[in-house]
Amino acid sequence: MKRIGIIGVGEIGRALVEGLRDPAGPTPEVFLSPRGARTSADLSERYEGVHVCADNQQVADRSELVIVAVRRQDRHEALDGLRVDGSKVAVNVMAGVTNDDLRSMLATDTARTTHATPAAPATDATLVRAIPLPSVRERRSVTVTYPSHPAVDSFFEQLGGALPVADEAAFDVFSALTGTLTAHYAYLATLTSWAAGHGIPAPDAEHYVRGLFQAVGRALGDETRSLQQLSADHETPRGNNERIRTTWFDETNAATLSNALDDLINDLRHPPDHRVHP
Known part of the structure; x- marks a missing residue:
């Protein structure tokens, strides 16, 4: 994918941007949320093709693959009202937040044209959970994903490898291991x-x-x-x-x-x- 968005630019967000900067080949455009403003500004100054957006909606609109990397306790505030088009792929890297949970927080893009209420249908975008580690910056992180998705698995393969798992129960085991x-x-x-x-x-x-x-x-x-x-x-x-x-x-x-x-x-x-x- 040529356009990557990151909502929540903490340690993992920074590591992803640094890992994607490959001097030996083409790199995707990266769109960063204003959350973590200092980190986002630093990355946009250091790397060509990295942009800080005005808000999270702009990140989602400009990207093909949207990485949601906010802290679990901040997710409702950060994602409130966010619309994600059904053509997008959203990668959920929030520990302890299932894809069903995330889907219920993201509205379908029809809300933009129908003036839907907060009860508007949840997004029908593809959602994939992932556990990237800080070593993605050196392209040495084996990233667990669920469910397997060709574009997402290919994205993480270039950052050290992808390890798709069969179900969310297995995903939780790997998530717990990162806590050590x-x-x-x-x-x-x-x-x-x-x-x-x-x-x-x-x-x-x-x-x-x-x-x-x-x-x-x-x-x-x-x-x-x-x-x-x-x-x-x-x-x-x-x-x-x-x-x-x-x-x-x-x-x-x-x-x-x-x-x-x-x-x-x-x-x-x-x-x-x-x-x-x-």
């Missing part, structure tokens, strides 16, 4: 703080920890070995790695993580604003 990212960074920060507490200069500790886990990231690129095999290959019996894994990341720790993910997926499937209270 900052816990990983916090884990690395804890290692750094521990080393600094034992007299290592903090910059040296952080430099070493970064290098240590960048090497782990490169090892993950070897998909001929399972994660269990990679773990085993990095351990020796009664060695340092085995000791930390078995004394810290034990069955209790693993169960706590699984329970936290179960709670998260429950919230994704039944967000607080959709729950029925007695």
Whole structure:
């Protein structure tokens, strides 16, 4: 697609724009909403073919593929009154917001010509959920999509890969997995703080920890070995790695993580604003 719109220009919106700027080939025009005004203005100044629109409606009108990337709690305010023509494809990247939820918020474009009331029919545009990660900026993000759609899957293939899933239940599992990212960074920060507490200069500790886990990231690129095999290959019996894994990341720790993910997926499937209270 040659015209991409992004409504809600936060970290993911910025990463998408940066990933689409391919110096080796043609790039699509990108239309940004005024939400996240500073980020939108910065991107339009840095990149040719990136435009800041007057409002969200202009983004939808000018684009073939519209990416809805506002925060879940802001969606009603941001999307109120937005009309999306049936010829468009809308990509829903809001965690915990189903396509049915989004469809109910978007009006059909007939509202423009019939002066329809707020109860006007919902849009008949194609809606696809997706989970792009910040690494789309380096074209290294495998993006989960549901349902599979050729144009959307092709769009994300150029940003690192698309992983279509069979249903929304599977999509929610992948969405929950993304909630572990900052816990990983916090884990690395804890290692750094521990080393600094034992007299290592903090910059040296952080430099070493970064290098240590960048090497782990490169090892993950070897998909001929399972994660269990990679773990085993990095351990020796009664060695340092085995000791930390078995004394810290034990069955209790693993169960706590699984329970936290179960709670998260429950919230994704039944967000607080959709729950029925007695």
